[in-house]
Amino acid sequence: MDLIIKGGRVVDPANGLDGVADVLILDGRIARVERGLEPPEGTPAVEAAGKVVAPGFIDLHVHLREPGEEYKETVATGTRAAAAGGFTAVVAMANTLPVNDTRAVTDYILAQARADGVVRVYPVGAVSKGLRGEELAELGELAEAGCVAYSDDGQPVMDSALLRRALEYAQAFAKPIISHAEDAHLAADGVMHEGFVSTDLGLRGIPAAAEEVMVARDIALAELTGTPIHIAHVSTAGAVRLIRDAKGRGVPVTAEVTPHHLLLTDEAVRGFDPNTKMKPPLRGKRDVEALREALADGTLDAIATDHAPHALADKEVEYDLAAFGIVGLETAVPLGLTHLVREGVLDLPAFIARLTVGPARILDLPLGTLSPGAPGDVTVLDLDRELVIDPSRFYSRSRNTPFGGWRCVGAPWMTIVGGRVVMWERVIKGGTR
Amino acid sequence: MGLRGKDLIEVRGLEPAEIELILDTAESMKEIASRAIKKVPTLRGKTVVNLFLEPSTRTRTSFEIAGKWLSADVVNVSGSASSVVKGETLMDTAKNLEAMSPDCVVIRHAMAGAPHMLARALRAAIINAGDGAHEHPTQALLDLLTIREKKGHLDGLKAAIVGDIAHSRVARSNIYGMRKMGMTVTVAGPPTLIPPGVEELGVKVAHRLEEAIRDVDVVMMLRLQQERMQAALIPSLREYARLWGLTLDRLAAAREDVLIMHPGPVNRGVELAPEVADSRYSVILDQVANGVAVRMALLYLLIGGKPAEAGA
Numbered sequence: 151m152d153l154i155i156k157g158g159r160v161v162d163p164a165n166g167l168d169g170v171a172d173v174l175i176l177d178g179r180i181a182r183v184e185r186g187l188e189p190p191e192g193t194p195a196v197e198a199a200g201k202v203v204a205p206g207f208i209d210l211h212v213h214l215r216e217p218g219e220e221y222k223e224t225v226a227t228g229t230r231a232a233a234a235g236g237f238t239a240v241v242a243m244a245n246t247l248p249v250n251d252t253r254a255v256t257d258y259i260l261a262q263a264r265a266d267g268v269v270r271v272y273p274v275g276a277v278s279k280g281l282r283g284e285e286l287a288e289l290g291e292l293a294e295a296g297c298v299a300y301s302d303d304g305q306p307v308m309d310s311a312l313l314r315r316a317l318e319y320a321q322a323f324a325k326p327i328i329s330h331a332e333d334a335h336l337a338a339d340g341v342m343h344e345g346f347v348s349t350d351l352g353l354r355g356i357p358a359a360a361e362e363v364m365v366a367r368d369i370a371l372a373e374l375t376g377t378p379i380h381i382a383h384v385s386t387a388g389a390v391r392l393i394r395d396a397k398g399r400g401v402p403v404t405a406e407v408t409p410h411h412l413l414l415t416d417e418a419v420r421g422f423d424p425n426t427k428m429k430p431p432l433r434g435k436r437d438v439e440a441l442r443e444a445l446a447d448g449t450l451d452a453i454a455t456d457h458a459p460h461a462l463a464d465k466e467v468e469y470d471l472a473a474f475g476i477v478g479l480e481t482a483v484p485l486g487l488t489h490l491v492r493e494g495v496l497d498l499p500a501f502i503a504r505l506t507v508g509p510a511r512i513l514d515l516p517l518g519t520l521s522p523g524a525p526g527d528v529t530v531l532d533l534d535r536e537l538v539i540d541p542s543r544f545y546s547r548s549r550n551t552p553f554g555g556w557r558c559v560g561a562p563w564m565t566i567v568g569g570r571v572v573m574w575e576r577v578i579k580g581g582t583r
Numbered sequence: 584m585g586l587r588g589k590d591l592i593e594v595r596g597l598e599p600a601e602i603e604l605i606l607d608t609a610e611s612m613k614e615i616a617s618r619a620i621k622k623v624p625t626l627r628g629k630t631v632v633n634l635f636l637e638p639s640t641r642t643r644t645s646f647e648i649a650g651k652w653l654s655a656d657v658v659n660v661s662g663s664a665s666s667v668v669k670g671e672t673l674m675d676t677a678k679n680l681e682a683m684s685p686d687c688v689v690i691r692h693a694m695a696g697a698p699h700m701l702a703r704a705l706r707a708a709i710i711n712a713g714d715g716a717h718e719h720p721t722q723a724l725l726d727l728l729t730i731r732e733k734k735g736h737l738d739g740l741k742a743a744i745v746g747d748i749a750h751s752r753v754a755r756s757n758i759y760g761m762r763k764m765g766m767t768v769t770v771a772g773p774p775t776l777i778p779p780g781v782e783e784l785g786v787k788v789a790h791r792l793e794e795a796i797r798d799v800d801v802v803m804m805l806r807l808q809q810e811r812m813q814a815a816l817i818p819s820l821r822e823y824a825r826l827w828g829l830t831l832d833r834l835a836a837a838r839e840d841v842l843i844m845h846p847g848p849v850n851r852g853v854e855l856a857p858e859v860a861d862s863r864y865s866v867i868l869d870q871v872a873n874g875v876a877v878r879m880a881l882l883y884l885l886i887g888g889k890p891a892e893a894g895a
Contacts, residue, residue: 338814346780350595352695352717352752355779422696466674468694470715 151178151569154189155528158198162205163503164510164519173203175526178568183520196571198530201563204502205518206238206527208509209479210406211303211328211382211454214240214271217258218247223459223547225259226266231457231479231546233573236562238527239270239517240457240479241509244281245304251276251287256295268572269565270527272298272515277316277327281305286316293323298513301328303382308334310367317377326378326404326513329368331389332430336360341470343416343431351419353469356431362388369396369403378402380512383456385411385430387440394449404512406454407441409482410552413489414438418552424465424472425552428458445504446496452508453501455482459548477546481539481553487531487560498533505529526569535561545578586884590702590709594720594759602763606728608880609873615652616875626655629686629886634676635712636662637693641847641871642712642721646689649878653887655686673697677704686886690714708885710878716750722846723756725877727764729870730801733842738765743795744786745771746805746827746854749778749816753846754805758784771795772805772827775816792827796837803844804829804854820853830856834864842866 155173160183162168172187173180189195209232215223223231225242232240242259244250250259256273263271275292279285281302289300300320307313307329317327337360342348344355365381369392372379381393384405396403410428415435418426426432444450458475465472483505491501510518517527539556541549565573572579586601594602615621631650635643643659650657660680673692677700680688687708690698695715702709713719731737742761748754748770761768762785770781771789782788789795796802807823817823829843843855843864851857860867 344779346783349749349778349780350755350784352715352755354716422699463672467672468692468700469696470694 151526152176152190152193153196153526153566153569153571154187154193155196155198155203155530158201158203158530160203160520161499161502162520163499164205164507165521167520168499173520173528175569178526180520180522180524180526182522196530196564202498202531202533204529204531205506205520206565206567207236207483207505207529208239208241208515208517209237209455209457210241210452210509210512212240212242212457212479213245213459213475214242214259215459216246216262217255221547222461224266225262225271227545227547228457228459228479229263229267229269229271230578231477231544232269233565233578234545234576235479235481236483236529236531236565237269237479238529238565238567239272239515241272241274241298241513243303244274244276244301249276249281250274250297251279251292253291253295256292256297260296268578269567272513274299274301274303274328276300277302277307278312283307283309283312286312286319289316289319290323293325297325298515299326299328299380301330301382303328303330306330306332306334306364310371314371314375317371317375317379321375321377324514326380328380328382329364330382331361331364331368333360333363336363340431341427342419343433345416345434347416347419351422353419358386358388358433358437361386361430362392365389365392369393369401372403373401376402378404381405383408383411383430383454384441384450385433385437387437390440390444390449394444397449404451405449406452407445407450408454408456409478409485410476412438412441412445413485414552422469423552424467424469425476425550427469427472427474428456428476429474442495446500451504451512453482453486453504454509455479459546460550461548465550476550476552477544477548480544480546481551483531484537484539484558484561485553485556487533488558492559526566528566529562530564530566531560532563533560535559535563537561589885591720591881591885592698592702592709592711593718594723594756594763595718597763599763602724602727602760605724605877605880605884606731608884609724609728609876612876612879615879616872621652622654623652624654625883625887626650626653629655630684631655631657631687631689631882632680632685633657633659633689634680635659635691637691637713638662639691639712641874642691645871645874646712646878649875649882653879653882655882673700674704677701681705681707687882710881710885713752715752716755717752718756719752720756721874721877721881722753723760725870725874726757726803726844727760728873728877729844729866730842732869732873733866734800740766740801741799742766742801742803743769743771743799744803744805745792745795745829747776747807747811748772748781748805749776750808751805757803758786769795769799773817773823776811792829792833793836796833796841798838799841800838801842801844802829802837806846806848807850807854824853828854828856829859831858831862834859844870847871
């Protein structure tokens with residue numbers, strides 16, 4: 151697929167680029183990024199003057215729910231939600247039904263992605279069989295099948311010895327392990343952050359220490375084994391301190407943060423809206439401040455949504471009974487442009503870096519850059535677009551978000567995968583469904 | 584004036600003047616209990632559903648009597664008999680109730696926030712009869728009525744609430760109510776049962792019983808749920824009773840005119856020695872009697888007619 155994107159402000163943090171230029175894609179790959187390019191005769195052109203042209207955004211942390219929970223999301227609907235939200239690639243977590251702990255499941259997910267997907271799908275294989283934390287999954291076969299990392303996400307690997315062996319064994323396949331850092335005993339049956347608000351509401355709390363003891367352990371094991379470990383959805387100031395210190399000492403640790411942990415505190419739980427219930431829980435004000443600072447200084451390498459679709463039936467119940475998690479693919483970029491970039495938490499190139507080169511490096515994906523030869527994945531942003539988040543218009547099959555009604559300024563305008571336009575002004579193009 | 588909201592979910596959201604109104608109204612209702620014919624026509628033609636999705640004898644009976652004395656049609660739906668056990672969601676239960684046009688739904692639920700869900704979904708007035716560890720507003724109001732009756736006023740009084748503060752909806756509602764009415768509150772119990780940040784509710788924390796009850800006007804003992812031991816929150820009932828149980832000996836540290844309160848049911852010999860429960864300091868049965876009056880007042884204020892009909 152050939153395409154030229156003309157006259158936009160090209161922001162490509164991987165190459166330190168920020169200026170007006172044309173981006174030429176030939177045969178689905180980036181060919182050149184220069185001013186005043188003359189493309190071959192007949193190359194389709196996109197006029198992007200006034201827009202921001204960036205490498206395609208990568209979401210490191212998505213639950214596509216297929217196979218097994220297609221009533222919540224499918225590869226088809228999840229990748230459409232991704233395209234609508236400006237993402238050209240998603241990393242799909244292993245907690246499907248059945249769990250992605252064997253080649254057959256990985257094959258199935260990739261087949262669905264080829265048949266119905268509109269953006270790239272990178273499966274994550276389970277660390278342990280059935281996510282039970284008892285025996286290692288066949289990590290070698292999962293790597294051969296196309297898994298880009300291993301994670302029991304949704305379930306912490308409580309057995310430190312098992313995680314140690316997983317880290318060692320994974321070295322043979324050069325894949326990192328993504329840790330859902332949560333001490334199951336400390337978290338117990340908690341449903342929100344432990345603090346004054348949980349006391350006031352009479353809801354069971356999950357202390358910050360539940361995350362921090364596991365981050366400390368994960369860092370120690372990464373140090374012991376030398377295998378990179380990636381901390382998913384960091385939520386506490388203490389975890390940030392541990393990660394910053396470990397990185398300073400050269401430990402192979404990386405980390406991501408979600409938009410909701412950057413924008414909301416546990417105060418949002420007042421009123422008992424189950425769309426404020428997720429793991430890790432929304433934390434306190436000081437935690438949010440620490441996360442924002444760490445995102446800006448690069449301690450947190452990536453923004454990832456932890457897109458966790460749940461049907462109304464899973465959420466429209468008592469707070470204690472509601473499923474954990476919210477959708478994020480269609481809200482992350484508008485929320486980030488509005489509440490992080492416009493409010494000066496970090497500048498636009500840094501924000502784009504956390505969605506492109508940041509996640510690409512963590513998983514060693516050949517993406518997140520406009521270097522010649524890289525896949526022709528591009529996200530074009532309209533920084534002036536005003537919108538109100540309206541869950542009823544989501545492409546996702548689920549609507550579980552606390553951000554309905556939020557006003558945003560700035561949104562994805564066009565999503566391009568391999569030189570093919572898959573989304574333009576919220577309209578999804580292509581795909582078989 | 585009346586109450587501002589259509590529901591009574593939390594003491595937290597009440598103005599002191601609203602609390603006064605509820606207590607004054609309850610006081611005027613008390614007279615009905617002494618009549619030979621305990622019935623007034625105030626809520627004739629009104630329907631009250633008691634939706635009790637967690638076991639309760641005292642509170643449900645109290646609401647039922649309150650409704651019946653006011654001539655409302657009272658229907659009891661309990662957890663075991665309702666369709667909830669058949670897998671119906673609370674929201675579906677609520678919508679089905681709504682279709683039958685009740686004027687008031689009283690809900691008791693094991694989980695915090697359930698009455699909020701109902702209040703959002705139903706036109707009927709919702710009264711929270713206890714939701715998880717969150718609030719139990721009618722209990723706090725009947726406690727305030729009892730204290731005011733015995734002491735003549737609330738402002739300036741000192742109270743100690745002792746026991747499992749972390750899991751207690753009674754404690755939360757009372758802390759809010761007492762603070763709003765000008766009382767000072769000390770909470771006390773094993774540190775494992777004192778929830779984080781509780782000081783931000785405007786209370787002092789004591790870790791010794793003697794320290795908590797010295798010089799206070801009211802000692803409210805909370806029920807200890809036996810399952811707290813499994814979660815390693817306390818080592819044993821024996822140790823709890825030894826350190827936190829109120830005995831006559833310990834009571835010597837308190838004022839001569841102290842009131843001993845308990846929301847019931849009492850674990851005799853655990854948080855309260857039997858001779859204390861039955862002592863002249865105990866107002867536990869006054870609390871129960873006042874419960875009916877407070878619930879009558881609330882039903883009247885939320886779904887009754889004009890103020891002139893009060894206690895008619």
